[in-house]
Amino acid sequence: MITISQIAEALSIYEEARTRRRLGARSAPAAPVYVQGWPAGVLARYRTVGEAYADITYEHHLGLGTRCTACPWTGRGFPDPEVxxxxxxxxxxxxxxxxxxQARDAVQEHAEHCRAVPLPEAGDR
Incomplete structure (x- = not known):
């Protein structure tokens, strides 16, 4: 389960990176990440049947959302956190x-049924 402290820490990292990029700091990462190795904005990941990921995402300008890394499934319109x-x-x-x-239920249901296989990494081709 995602905790408030985990999300607070993630938002702090995200905002710090945005500020540093805006100010032109050289040490700012190219894209802030919430969890090391996960794409920016991903709060939680569920492994799909096809070995892809169904993600719960949060971006300040878009709000809470969901997406699959192997198929075109996405979701928006979850209760607006009004941040x-x-x-x-x-x-x-x-x-x-x-x-x-609501987002967690949608992602879990998609992960249980999606059989789409993610594209291979560049080195795997």
């Missing part, structure tokens, strides 16, 4: 956690 720029990372995380159950 504002004035919220602390902890406040924002708390709002996001309250909106997660």
């Amino acid at each position: 504002t720029f004035y919220d602390s990372p902890e406040e924002a995380a708390s709002k996001i956690v309250r909106s997660l159950p």
Whole structure:
């Protein structure tokens, strides 16, 4: 289960990286990540039947969403967490956690049925 502290930490990292990029800091990562090795904005990942991932994502300008890494399935329209720029990372995380159950149900259901196989990595071809 995703905790408020995990999301708060992720949002802090994300905002710090955005600020550093905006200010032109050389040490800012090209794309902030919430969990090392996961794409930016991914809060949770579910392995699909086809060995791809069904992700729960959060981006401030798009809100809470879902997507599959192997097929065109996506989802939006989950309860809007109503996160504002004035919220602390902890406040924002708390709002996001309250909106997660519907997204989690959608992602889990997709992961249980999606048989699409992800594209091979460049070195695997």
